[in-house]
Amino acid sequence: MASIPTRFDVIVVGAGPAGSAAAYLLAKKGFSVLLVERGKGLGDKNMFGGKVYAQPIREVWPELDKEAPIHRWVTKERISMVDGEKVFTVEYRTEKKVSFVTYLTQLTQWMIKKAEGAGALLASEVTVEEILMKDNKVVGIRSGPDVIEADAVIDAEGINRLLLERLGLVKKLDPDTVGLGVKEVLKVGESNIESRFGLDKKEGLAWAIVGDVTKGIPGGGFIYTNKDTVSMGLVLHLSKKLIDEGSFESHVSSLIEGFRLHPYFKPYWKDAIISEYGGHLTITDAIKFAPSKFAYPGLLIAGDAAGLLLSLGYTFRGVDYAVYSGKLAADAIEYARNNGGVSYENLQVYDDYIRKSFMYEEIMRHRGAITLMNSFELMSRYPKLLTKVMEKMFEADYKHEVIYNSLIQALKEEGISPFNLISQAFMMVKGI
Amino acid sequence: MSQSKGEEKPIKLEDILQSDVWDVDEDPHIIVDSEKCLECPTKPCIYLCPAGCYVKAGERVIFSYEGCVECGTCRVVCPMDAVKWNYPKSGKGILYRFA
Numbered sequence: 001m002a003s004i005p006t007r008f009d010v011i012v013v014g015a016g017p018a019g020s021a022a023a024y025l026l027a028k029k030g031f032s033v034l035l036v037e038r039g040k041g042l043g044d045k046n047m048f049g050g051k052v053y054a055q056p057i058r059e060v061w062p063e064l065d066k067e068a069p070i071h072r073w074v075t076k077e078r079i080s081m082v083d084g085e086k087v088f089t090v091e092y093r094t095e096k097k098v099s100f101v102t103y104l105t106q107l108t109q110w111m112i113k114k115a116e117g118a119g120a121l122l123a124s125e126v127t128v129e130e131i132l133m134k135d136n137k138v139v140g141i142r143s144g145p146d147v148i149e150a151d152a153v154i155d156a157e158g159i160n161r162l163l164l165e166r167l168g169l170v171k172k173l174d175p176d177t178v179g180l181g182v183k184e185v186l187k188v189g190e191s192n193i194e195s196r197f198g199l200d201k202k203e204g205l206a207w208a209i210v211g212d213v214t215k216g217i218p219g220g221g222f223i224y225t226n227k228d229t230v231s232m233g234l235v236l237h238l239s240k241k242l243i244d245e246g247s248f249e250s251h252v253s254s255l256i257e258g259f260r261l262h263p264y265f266k267p268y269w270k271d272a273i274i275s276e277y278g279g280h281l282t283i284t285d286a287i288k289f290a291p292s293k294f295a296y297p298g299l300l301i302a303g304d305a306a307g308l309l310l311s312l313g314y315t316f317r318g319v320d321y322a323v324y325s326g327k328l329a330a331d332a333i334e335y336a337r338n339n340g341g342v343s344y345e346n347l348q349v350y351d352d353y354i355r356k357s358f359m360y361e362e363i364m365r366h367r368g369a370i371t372l373m374n375s376f377e378l379m380s381r382y383p384k385l386l387t388k389v390m391e392k393m394f395e396a397d398y399k400h401e402v403i404y405n406s407l408i409q410a411l412k413e414e415g416i417s418p419f420n421l422i423s424q425a426f427m428m429v430k431g432i
Numbered sequence: 433m434s435q436s437k438g439e440e441k442p443i444k445l446e447d448i449l450q451s452d453v454w455d456v457d458e459d460p461h462i463i464v465d466s467e468k469c470l471e472c473p474t475k476p477c478i479y480l481c482p483a484g485c486y487v488k489a490g491e492r493v494i495f496s497y498e499g500c501v502e503c504g505t506c507r508v509v510c511p512m513d514a515v516k517w518n519y520p521k522s523g524k525g526i527l528y529r530f531a
Contacts, residue, residue, distance in 0.1 A: 125522050127519050251479050276531060277448045277452055279483065
């Protein structure tokens with residue numbers, strides 16, 4: 001880093017969606033900004049499930065729809081409940097451009113170029129080792145022997161918060177708050193995707209799967225149609241209890257392979273080879289995961305590092321939350337500048353901005369979803385129950401059961417009382 | 433690439449990993465205290481590291497960092513606190529292209 005200046009108005013750590021958005025807006029507002037990224041090629045350390053909600057990102061980049069590398073707009077949302085080879089699926093279709101599928105590597109690349117275009121300086125291949133403190137205030141960063149100073153540092157380091165841990169601001173990641181996402185990208189081909197999933201050009205599908213694809217581990221499966229590939233994978237909720245009990249008994253790659261070869265799903269990617277395989281942690285309990293404050297003297301925390309991810313089981317929002325928190329960080333630093341400087345008193349507005357934002361409100365409002373998604377009932381018993389009801393309705397050689405009796409019989413077989421079903425179904429609808 | 437078209441059997445992890453690209457660092461970014469692994473009753477890393485960097489050999493755990501996908505799972509699930517985990521330096525490590 002010898003050739004770059006040693007002082008900036010703002011240093012942003014991590015050129016993911018949060019960091020790039022913050023760097024872009026700050027540069028546009030006239031701040032000198034250094035955007036530091038550990039990866040070599042733009043975006044090559046980014047990994048996610050596959051779907052991005054557009055509207056909060058349009059607040060930063062109104063040109064998103066026209067310019068961004070969007071593979072397909074999600075026009076079909078599917079939810080499946082799986083019990084062995086039995087599957088129960090619901091589908092919703094729309095034409096509104098609410099969310100899209102893409103490679104995060106490509107989308108982030110686009111965002112970083114926007115930040116650079118606005119005047120932010122990108123330092124890639126730089127792994128920040130330390131956020132520097134002086135007199136209880138963050139004053140800069142260190143990578144190897146190189147020190148760079150700034151009035152404010154935005155920590156957008158992602159879910160593995162090594163820097164915040166080293167500062168003592170957060171504890172080591174608690175397994176109860178995160179899940180492991182594993183993903184295969186399958187080269188299905190553009191026309192195969194459209195014919196097999198029933199999609200038109202530029203139309204995409206997002207699919208959430210619950211049931212025994214995770215072999216009893218809380219979590220679920222996902223499928224997203226990219227331009228000419230399909231991203232599919234599993235999220236496994238890690239928990240201290242499961243770890244201590246030794247509940248993980250087969251390798252995650254065999255779970256994902258089991259899902260890939262499931263008779264209901266495999267025709268969608270018939271003959272496709274694997275283009276890429278990866279893993280990434282995701283936030284499952286955003287409230288427990290969040291740092292106690294989002295703003296500290298000289299430091300703002302954004303994106304995954306701030307725990308800003310909404311996980312509802314049937315849909316997930318991380319990228320737009322990251323971008324939006326980057327925007328709020330930039331707003332807070334601008335507020336500070338306009339009100340006498342980057343003092344802690346001024347930077348604290350960021351904490352307020354986050355807590356009053358739609359993101360935080362959504363996370364709080366849906367906090368019941370966390371308990372439900374970790375519950376054996378939702379993940380295992382209900383998929384079983386629903387597929388059983390279907391089985392009784394459809395699988396008849398002569399006599400079809402009336403739906404009411406199908407349900408009562410299925411409940412009896414699964415040992416669920418009708419009262420429990422109603423109260424839990426109510427909780428579920430209320431919580432999620 | 434050793435995957436064949438229309439394969440109906442699960443593909444072995446080592447073959448799945450053939451699809452990925454790394455710029456491998458000479459120095460490991462993860463250090464594992466293998467003495468602690470000997471005492472570990474559950475060894476969750478063996479099942480949960482998506483890249484299979486942790487392999488069981490009797491009561492031992494053999495670790496290699498080269499195929500790491502940088503998810504951080506091993507560090508989170510290790511019950512023995514045996515994993516010293518850092519991100520690779522100088523742009524090294526996994527290079528995602530379609531993620």
